[in-house]
Amino acid sequence: MRLYSTLSRRLEELASDKVRMYVCGPTVYDLIHIGNARPFIVFDALRRYLESQGREVIYVQNITDVDDKIINRAREEGVPTSEIAARYTEEYFRDLERLGVNRPTHSPKATEYVAKMVEFIEKLIEKGHAYVVDGDVYFSVASFPEYGKLSGKVLEELEAGARIAVDEKKHDPLDFTLWKAAKPGEPKWPSPWGEGRPGWHTECVVMAMDILGMPFDIHAGGSDLIFPHHENEIAQAEALTEKPFAKIWLHNGMLTVRGEKMAKSLGNFSYARDVVDRYGTEAVRYFYLSRAYRKPLDFSDEALAEAKRAVEGVHNFLWEAESLPEEGEIPEAFSVELSSLEDKFHARLFEDFDTAGAIGALQEIVGAAHRFRQADGDPAGLRAAAALLRRLAEPLGLFQLEKPRVEGRTEELIDLLVELRAELRKQKNFALADRIRARLAELGVELRDTSEGTTWIFRI
Numbered sequence: 001m002r003l004y005s006t007l008s009r010r011l012e013e014l015a016s017d018k019v020r021m022y023v024c025g026p027t028v029y030d031l032i033h034i035g036n037a038r039p040f041i042v043f044d045a046l047r048r049y050l051e052s053q054g055r056e057v058i059y060v061q062n063i064t065d066v067d068d069k070i071i072n073r074a075r076e077e078g079v080p081t082s083e084i085a086a087r088y089t090e091e092y093f094r095d096l097e098r099l100g101v102n103r104p105t106h107s108p109k110a111t112e113y114v115a116k117m118v119e120f121i122e123k124l125i126e127k128g129h130a131y132v133v134d135g136d137v138y139f140s141v142a143s144f145p146e147y148g149k150l151s152g153k154v155l156e157e158l159e160a161g162a163r164i165a166v167d168e169k170k171h172d173p174l175d176f177t178l179w180k181a182a183k184p185g186e187p188k189w190p191s192p193w194g195e196g197r198p199g200w201h202t203e204c205v206v207m208a209m210d211i212l213g214m215p216f217d218i219h220a221g222g223s224d225l226i227f228p229h230h231e232n233e234i235a236q237a238e239a240l241t242e243k244p245f246a247k248i249w250l251h252n253g254m255l256t257v258r259g260e261k262m263a264k265s266l267g268n269f270s271y272a273r274d275v276v277d278r279y280g281t282e283a284v285r286y287f288y289l290s291r292a293y294r295k296p297l298d299f300s301d302e303a304l305a306e307a308k309r310a311v312e313g314v315h316n317f318l319w320e321a322e323s324l325p326e327e328g329e330i331p332e333a334f335s336v337e338l339s340s341l342e343d344k345f346h347a348r349l350f351e352d353f354d355t356a357g358a359i360g361a362l363q364e365i366v367g368a369a370h371r372f373r374q375a376d377g378d379p380a381g382l383r384a385a386a387a388l389l390r391r392l393a394e395p396l397g398l399f400q401l402e403k404p405r406v407e408g409r410t411e412e413l414i415d416l417l418v419e420l421r422a423e424l425r426k427q428k429n430f431a432l433a434d435r436i437r438a439r440l441a442e443l444g445v446e447l448r449d450t451s452e453g454t455t456w457i458f459r460i
Helices: 035-052 068-077 081-098 112-128 155-165 201-214 223-241 271-279 281-289 302-324 333-349 353-376 380-395 411-426 429-441
Strands: 002-005 010-013 017-024 056-061 128-135 135-141 177-183 196-198 216-222 246-252 255-257 443-452 453-458
Touching: 002 246, 017 035, 017 201, 035 246, 035 255, 035 380, 056 201, 068 081, 068 443, 081 429, 112 128, 112 135, 112 196, 112 201, 112 223, 155 353, 177 201, 177 223, 196 201, 196 429, 201 216, 201 223, 216 223, 223 246, 271 281, 271 302, 271 353, 281 302, 302 353, 302 380, 302 453, 333 353, 333 380, 353 380, 380 453, 411 429, 411 443, 411 453, 429 443
Parallel strands: 017 056, 017 216, 216 246
Antiparallel strands: 002 010, 128 135, 135 177, 177 196, 443 453
C-alpha cells in the first residue's frame, strides 16, 4: 500500500506488518461536531482495512483533557475541570459508537502523562532547545534548523507575521509554549520551574513516543493541524532524539459549509450525533468515504440525503439477493467479472487509500448483478455478488445492515395493499393508488413497479 505523506510530498510505501499509528484526538470540552468526525471515520476505515489484510495495527488516539477551552467551560458551569473532561470523554466514546468507529487500541489522557511531559521538557532544556522565563517554558525554534519542513513554510515569512503580536518573554516570536505557569483557579502540577500545566504541542509528542516509540509508521489528523501543531511536534521530538518522529504523515481535508471551514467558533456546525440521528451511521460514513480524503468536502443536507439514498439502494439489492433460494450455479463469466471488480476494489485502496474509487467498484458490483439478473441469471450468482459486496465493504463500515424484521402478519397486510393498488390502477383510479403508494412510503415501504408486477422493500 502507498500513502501520500505530507512530509515528503509523495506516495510512500507502507511496508510494516505491524503498523503503529497515532491519530490526534479530541479536546473534551463539548460534543464533537460533524466536521470533527471526518478524521475519526477516515482513519478508522484505514485501520480496519489494514487489519482485514492481515496486518496488526496499534492505533493510538489521545484525549486532551486539560486545555483553555475546558477551563473556560468549567468556569461557565461552576464545576471542576475534571468533571467537564470526564463528561465529554464519555460522550466522545458514545459518539464514536454512533459513527461506527472502533475504539482505539490506546486512548491516553494528557493528565495521565504530565510527569513524563515534565521529564521530556527538562531534557529539551538540557540540550539547549528550550528555555525558562517566569515559570513558562518555551521551545527555541532557532535551535531546530529543519523547522517548517512539514508545512513548507519559510522561517523568514513566519517571523514577519509573528512580529505583529510579539510576546516580550520569548527570545523569538516563533518560539512556542511547552509549559504554562499556573494561574489562579486553573489545574496545575509541580515542575522544576514552578506549578503549571503542559502545552498542547508537547502532550501529543510525549504520549506518541511513550506508547509507539520512534519512528512510528503513521501520524494522522486534519489538515488544520499541519501548522503549527504537527510542525511543533516534529520540532520537539526530532530536536531531542535526532531521529525521525513518524514515517508517514496523513492529513484529511477540512469539512466546509458553503466553502467556509466548519467550526464551533463560527457557529456553522452540526453535532455529529444529530446528523447521525437524521441520516444514519452508514450514510454519514458513505458521505465521507465516497470522496477523496485529502480534499476539502462541503457539508449540506442535500449531500447527506444523496448519501442516504445511495446506501439504501445498495441495501435493497443485498436484501433482495439474500432472500433468493440457494440454488443454481455461478456462470464462469460472471465469476470472472466479480473477481475483476474485487481486484479493482483493492487496487483503489492500495493507492493512497482511494475510498471513493473503492466505493465505485462496489457500485459496479451492484450494476453487474442487476445486468446478470436481467439476463435471467441464477440466484446463486446474485447471492455471490451480495456476499462479495458485504465482505469487501465491511472494513469501510458500509453495507452491513440486515433486512428489517416485521412482526406478526405485517408482510401479508402490505401484500394485500399492493394487490388493492394494482386493482385500482386497472380501474384507472390513479389518485387512490398513488395515495396508497405515498402512505406506504411514509411508513418506510417502497413500492417498485416492473413489467412483471409490483414488488416492495423496506427502506432503511
